[in-house]
Amino acid sequence: MPPSPPTAAGRATPRAMLRLLTWARPAVPRVLLGGCTALGASMLALAVPQVLRAIVNGPLLTDSSRRGVVLGALLVLGLGVLEAVLVWSRRALILTPGTTVEREMRTSLFRHLLDLPVAFHDRWSGGQLLSRAMSDLGTIRRWMVFGLVMLIVSATTLVVGVVLMIATSWQLGLVYVAGAIPMVWLSFRFRTGYRDVARRARDQAGDLATTVEESVHGIRVLKAFGRGDDALDDFVRQADELRETEIHKARTLSRVSFALGAIPEAVLAVSLAVGVTLTARGEITVGALVAFFATAAVVNQPVERLGALLAMTLDARAATDRYLQVIDTPSTVTDPARPSHLPPPGPHGARLVLDGVRFGHGDEPDVLAGVDLVVEPGETVALVGLTGSGKTTLLQLVPRLFDVTAGRVTVDGVDVRDLTRAELRAAVGVAFEDPILFSTSVRENVLLGVDAAGATDDRLTRALDVARAEFVHDLPDGVETVIGEEGLSLSGGQRQRVSLARAIAVRPRVLLLDDPLSALDVTTEAEVTQRLRAELTGTTTVVVAHRPSTVALADRVAVLEDGRITGVGTHRDLLAHHPHYRFVLTALAATEHEPVDDEVEAAR
Numbered sequence: 001m002p003p004s005p006p007t008a009a010g011r012a013t014p015r016a017m018l019r020l021l022t023w024a025r026p027a028v029p030r031v032l033l034g035g036c037t038a039l040g041a042s043m044l045a046l047a048v049p050q051v052l053r054a055i056v057n058g059p060l061l062t063d064s065s066r067r068g069v070v071l072g073a074l075l076v077l078g079l080g081v082l083e084a085v086l087v088w089s090r091r092a093l094i095l096t097p098g099t100t101v102e103r104e105m106r107t108s109l110f111r112h113l114l115d116l117p118v119a120f121h122d123r124w125s126g127g128q129l130l131s132r133a134m135s136d137l138g139t140i141r142r143w144m145v146f147g148l149v150m151l152i153v154s155a156t157t158l159v160v161g162v163v164l165m166i167a168t169s170w171q172l173g174l175v176y177v178a179g180a181i182p183m184v185w186l187s188f189r190f191r192t193g194y195r196d197v198a199r200r201a202r203d204q205a206g207d208l209a210t211t212v213e214e215s216v217h218g219i220r221v222l223k224a225f226g227r228g229d230d231a232l233d234d235f236v237r238q239a240d241e242l243r244e245t246e247i248h249k250a251r252t253l254s255r256v257s258f259a260l261g262a263i264p265e266a267v268l269a270v271s272l273a274v275g276v277t278l279t280a281r282g283e284i285t286v287g288a289l290v291a292f293f294a295t296a297a298v299v300n301q302p303v304e305r306l307g308a309l310l311a312m313t314l315d316a317r318a319a320t321d322r323y324l325q326v327i328d329t330p331s332t333v334t335d336p337a338r339p340s341h342l343p344p345p346g347p348h349g350a351r352l353v354l355d356g357v358r359f360g361h362g363d364e365p366d367v368l369a370g371v372d373l374v375v376e377p378g379e380t381v382a383l384v385g386l387t388g389s390g391k392t393t394l395l396q397l398v399p400r401l402f403d404v405t406a407g408r409v410t411v412d413g414v415d416v417r418d419l420t421r422a423e424l425r426a427a428v429g430v431a432f433e434d435p436i437l438f439s440t441s442v443r444e445n446v447l448l449g450v451d452a453a454g455a456t457d458d459r460l461t462r463a464l465d466v467a468r469a470e471f472v473h474d475l476p477d478g479v480e481t482v483i484g485e486e487g488l489s490l491s492g493g494q495r496q497r498v499s500l501a502r503a504i505a506v507r508p509r510v511l512l513l514d515d516p517l518s519a520l521d522v523t524t525e526a527e528v529t530q531r532l533r534a535e536l537t538g539t540t541t542v543v544v545a546h547r548p549s550t551v552a553l554a555d556r557v558a559v560l561e562d563g564r565i566t567g568v569g570t571h572r573d574l575l576a577h578h579p580h581y582r583f584v585l586t587a588l589a590a591t592e593h594e595p596v597d598d599e600v601e602a603a604r
């Protein structure tokens with residue numbers, strides 16, 4: 001759920017919408033031209049009543065000239081054809097820039113989402129982001145190319161039409177203007193009520209998308225636990241809530257549309273009575289009366305459209321707020337203004353130092369409360385601690401998935417915050433416990449972190465070999481096989497090995513392995529461990545160990561306890577002298593049903 005209020009809240013609608021110019025600027029000339037053609041079409045429509053007045057007062061009633069009437073009719077026809085051409089031009093002019101702006105806004109959003117820190121993505125649901133990227137942007141596009149243009153054109157038509165009506169007969173004009181007073185009042189009331197409900201509908205649509213996304217994502221769990229019906233109930237409840245809101249929205253709109261349609265008609269009825277009286281008294285001509293009603297017929301169209309256009313604008317406003325809410329979220333993990341650079345790589349990898357590191361997730365108490373750890377070049381350190389002690393969190397601070405709140409992390413003496421993220425992440429390889437793969441080929445997954453020059457077959461084969469992921473060669477298209485969404489066409493152990501290969505392929509200075517072998521059987525794990533030990537001589541490695549056998553990878557072991565490193569040493573030393581290490585390892589060994597010492601030694 002998005003927890004924070006919209007950053008654009010409180011902004012007046014025009015100001016909020018002006019922000020759209022950031023993306024819409026290149027489209028402005030064509031939209032303006034389209035607006036001008038639409039305006040031209042409306043002005044032509046307003047010119048027709050004036051021609052009618054001339055025909056009625058001239059050839060029809062005074063001269064009785066047939067030729068004059070025919071010429072007048074041809075003029076009206078010409079104006080009508082020109083109006084139709086202008087309306088078509090508006091559509092043609094505005095179509096392309098609208099889609100271009102939508103694409104630009106979508107690209108900006110995706111770029112920003114990639115830039116935002118992991119903490120943001122932890123807080124926001126996928127459905128809310130997805131609905132912003134898709135339906136909100138569609139609404140903004142439609143408003144920009146139709147709603148905005150028609151709102152301006154309608155307002156201008158209304159003003160010009162009313163001026164013409166007053167000029168035709170000030171008495172009838174005043175009757176018409178009097179009708180505008182309740183309409184303005186109604187529009188303001190509508191604006192306040194509709195704005196909130198429009199926002200609510202969009203947020204609910206986002207929640208619904210989240211439910212679909214989570215259910216599809218977790219379909220195996222739902223099916224395995226037979227909770228499909230519960231998921232369906234949840235979905236139906238949310239869909240019902242959204243339906244209620246949409247109905248409320250539609251009712252609000254239909255009420256105001258009815259009033260905005262009925263008031264001008266009532267005003268016309270009054271005007272008719274007043275107009276006939278004035279004509280009978282000779283105060284206005286028949287031509288003027290005809291022109292007044294013909295103008296009123298043109299002006300009534302935008303008035304009747306006003307409700308729908310207002311609703312469209314308020315919908316677009318809600319969509320814009322939701323879009324800006326994400327775009328205006330600052331990225332807290334950024335590149336420094338003057339980045340430092342890592343020294344040239346040594347033969348044994350980098351020196352990794354965590355110095356007084358503190359970190360807490362969001363408003364939670366600090367999970368790391370002053371971590372001090374030095375990992376020498378080429379060394380492999382296993383990180384051991386109780387579940388929830390902060391091992392994964394600690395690893396994530398090195399490639400700056402989160403930033404430390406105090407202290408510092410250095411690679412070869414350089415604070416990771418002084419490096420560009422690109423340089424840092426090229427120097428650090430990570431394999432997470434829950435391996436996320438992408439729905440591309442095995443090759444692309446493994447070489448994800450490698451630049452184009454380094455993405456050779458040799459590199460790929462070597463990484464797959466060390467991670468014991470040669471099974472990929474037996475897939476239908478070998479390394480070119482597309483491995484399905486999130487790699488779900490592979491087993492858990494296979495996915496872990498591809499993910500491990502991905503981390504190794506980077507040939508990083510620092511390799512971070514978050515229990516990378518947990519889904520492997522004991523024999524495969526032993527083989528991978530052996531190959532990794534041979535491969536990791538030029539790399540500094542920190543490996544989170546959830547089972548005693550993973551400790552076998554390490555030269556030294558660091559114990560994470562109560563947010564601090566309370567012991568660093570060899571497995572044997574710690575086992576002999578560190579009670580918490582003994583306690584943790586015994587607990588881990590119990591889950592593996594293996595004697596602590598034997599297993600570690602056997603794997604070495």
Ligand SMILES: Nc1ncnc2c1ncn2[C@@H]1O[C@H](COP(=O)(O)OP(=O)(O)OP(=O)(O)O)[C@@H](O)[C@H]1O
Pocket residue numbers: 122361362364367385386387388389390391392393394546
């Ligand atoms: N994204 C997050 N947002 C909020 N709290 C988090 C987040 N990730 C982890 N935590 C909390 O931080 C603490 C440490 O979690 P972490 O995953 O680092 O522990 P761990 O030692 O790796 O655990 P395990 O051995 O079970 O994998 C836990 O209390 C966890 O609930």
